[in-house]
Amino acid sequence: MADLAVLYDRIRPDEKMLFEALDDLGVPYDKxxxxxxQLTFDAAGKARVPWKVAIERCVGQTRGHAVTRALEGFGVxxxxxxxVIELCGDKLATNAALYAAGxxxxxTGVAFDGEAAxxxxxxxxxxxxxxxxxGSWGRMVSRLNDRxxxxxxxxxKEVLGGPAHGIFYVQGLICKPDRDIRVFVIxxxxxxxxxxxxxxxxxxxxxxxxxSNCPVTPEIADLAQRSAAAVHGQIVAIDLVEDPDASNDWGGLKVIEINHTMEFKNSVSTTGVNIPRRMGEYAISVLG
Incomplete structure (x- = not known):
């Protein structure tokens, strides 16, 4: 057994790239x-897991959060x-943390009843x-142009029922230039x-x-790093949008959301940065 683990529930191209990077780094790890x-909690308080550090890569957010909670109980x-999963996995929680950080x-607004919404x-x-x-990948996102x-x-949403459909989370539509910006912070x-x-x-x-590659300006870097710090993210991707009608310390940039289990398969060749290797190097630093 190794000190490092990579937790996954599906092997996507991203996970394959991460495994290859860890192999190249020569660090022992368990897939x-x-x-x-299966995890067993011992009444005597003795941990029954071998790992000291784990990289969480589950596609299923509920599963990823649960296994993280369990392993943290063992000191991993x-x-x-x-x-961080709790904050980044809930767009309302993310926005509240960003708002608190200025x-x-x-x-943005939120309501908890259809009429109030x-x-x-x-x-x-x-x-x-x-x-x-x-949610992720732009699913169930609706543009509202009128009443x-x-x-x-x-x-x-009200007819569908369920607790999640009873939260009405809305944001203003930004007239962006047919693009947004994803920034990687490690x-x-x-x-x-x-x-x-x-x-x-x-x-x-x-x-x-x-x-396509986006040159990292001081404004992009500063806003992304501040956003990661607002949610205490260690390895995260920050989604930004350029608002031509806004004026702020970051040139009109605004934060849309933060991804705690970021995908990067389309970004390594695009940026020229070996993102999975940087992830592995960070995990090694945490081990050290």
Missing amino acids: VYVPQL KVINPAH LPTPR LTLIDDLGYPLVLKPTV DAAEAVIEH GGECIGAIYRTSGHWITNTARGATA
């Missing part, structure tokens, strides 16, 4: 398939820790984006960034956006 992992240092986001949306003004607080669209989407350092460009208003590579 841990979380769906088959997990990258990212459970409290960092710029699109105008309609009133909030009318007050904020159209166009708006209604998002699930938990008719708002009423239709909110009615669907150990508090901004190591690179990409543009994600698309003719669709959702600029996500999972939805067909094209990745």
Whole structure:
């Protein structure tokens, strides 16, 4: 058994690249398939896991958070820790942390009832984006251009039911230049960034956006590093948007969300930065 573990529930190109990077670094590590992992808590307080550090790479957020919580109980240092998953895995929690840190986001509101949500949306003004607080890859994100669209989407969410559909999280739609910016931060350092460009208003590579290199300006680096610090993120990707109508200390940049189990397969060749190797080097530093 090794001191380092990589936790996963699916081997994507990202995980293969991470395994190759760790092999190249020559660090012993265990590949841990979380769906088959069993953990026993000893009443005597004796840990029954061999690892000192683990990199959490689960696609399933609930599973990743649960295994992180469990391993932290045994004294394992997990990258990212459970409290980071809690903040980054919930867009409302992320936005609250960014707001508390004084960092710029699109105008944002939240309501907990359909009628209250309609009133909030009318007050904020159209166009708006209604998002699930938990989710990724641009799924179930709705653009609301007018009251008719708002009423239709909110009615669907109320009929679908479930606690998650009862949280109405909205943000102002930014008239961005057909792109957003994903910035990679490891150990508090901004190591690179990409543009994600698309003719669709959702600029996500999972939805067909094209990745290209984004020069890291001082404003991009500073805002990304401050955002990572706001959620205590160790290895995170920060999604920024350029707001041509905004004026702030970061040239109009605003933070959209923070990803705690970031994907990077399209970004290594684009940025010229060996992102998985940097992840491995950071894990080694935590081991040390």
